[in-house]
Amino acid sequence: MTSKVLSPDDVAGELRSGMTIGIGGWGSRRKPMALVRAILRSGLTDLTIVSYGGPDVGLLMAAGRVRRVVCGFVTLDTIPLEPHFRLGRQAGAVELTELDEGMLHWGLLAAAHRLPFLPIRAGLGSDVLRVNPGLRTVRSPYADGEELTAMPALRLDAALIHLNRADPHGNGQYLGPDPYFDDLFCQAADRSFLSCERIVPTPDLLAAGPVQSLLVNRAMIDGVVEAPGGAHFTSCVPDYARDEAFQAEYARSAQSPQAWEQFRADYLSGDEAAYQEAVRRFRTRTAAARA
């Protein structure tokens, strides 16, 4: 069996400017941040990002890589409003396809099933239809005749997800309580890249969790990246919880252009190892400040 192991920068190298990229996780939970940071190091731009949005969206927007966001929200969970998403929207710097959360799910499902659309009630009567003039409704051909939103397929050029474990072939495992929609993002995408906390031999997967925890299989995955801390600063339970102190540090970077430049210089000027080292220094500093 061929190994699909890549580095984060290899994954960024597989992507192209202008692509539509789906990002797994939810809010500030189990986001493929090491892969997002690799995009920040690349020259990729003009991206359309489809996401249950968190700091993945905020970081890419702050770095000017995003043309359009397709989402129902962008949040840091414990900090309800994602500050860089707010700044970008309020500056008119990004296009937005604003959808109900369930519509986003349905759009991914339609894409995964190679359907042009799926009917859903969500959206009816709301301004989601006003701000997305391309959205259509469809009437049931059966006796009920009900009119429903025709949610178009959200086909992705690529999907990026982060899981707890994977083998080198792309069989991936989540060990936390929620799979989110990571499998669906992969099935809706032409190519999918999985980062994980640890790559293990295939026989070791079931030592870590039940067979139901094997969320994606190798037919769904084109590249595997071992990225310990690769979801940082979002949560990746049970490996680690959200780094709230660092998330607050990230949120402060939206206070001014200078603050963002400082954050970028402190944390995003090197490779993934340099990022993790800078985070360790941040923890030492904050621990010293508390003591």
Next chain:
Amino acid sequence: MNTGDVTRAEVCVVACAEAWRGDGAILASPTGLIPGLGARLAQLTFAPELLLSDGEAYLLARPDGPAQDAGVVEGWLPYRSVFTVVAAGRRHAMMGAAQLDRYGNQNISCIGDWARPAAQLLGVRGAPGNTVNHPVSYWVPRHSRRVFVEAVDMVCGIGYDRAAQAGARFHELRVVVSNLAVLDFLTPDHTMRLRSVHPGVTVPEVVAGTGFPLVIPDDVPVTRLPTPQELALIRGRLDPGARREKELA
């Protein structure tokens, strides 16, 4: 009216709890601390069948024993299952609202022109789907004309006028609980009505904080006080640190 030492926040917890009375075995989805306490209180008292999630993916059982039993997992409800519960209508959510109009149209997305908002907020989240699929209530911790507006800037959760136009047959708005009052839509044209004022609040205060004409019955009752048992649960078990008071501060 003598309210003893009962606080406004405690009255609000009970008013929120009342929203779920009679709902049976459905998922209660509160947003905000006080609605969360209300849902838990309802489950512990008059609505024992309610399902409650921990905000992640676990359903937490009603703790029948001592307080340390709280947090017993009785089920699994990842987001993908929540969406199915929403579509099946087996849910009653109490959401927040940055803006709310007389028909119950709700906005949590952004303030100002959507194309380039003055203030970007959360986004529509699940509000469009929630309001066409299952009962929805709202919690407003600061009752003011900034929230209760003539027209919302972005309709996320749909009100009764939009629901009628869209033929949304599962639409139902139950109550709006604010720091001043309980409101509902039990009027012939489903415009917002003052159901009760909290102890110590006057009708003119509510009217002054509302940016559209409210339907005011001849006799406006006072929102009920917590029973001694409810008060003991709120203070001793659900929120011993009194975080509820900060949500109204």
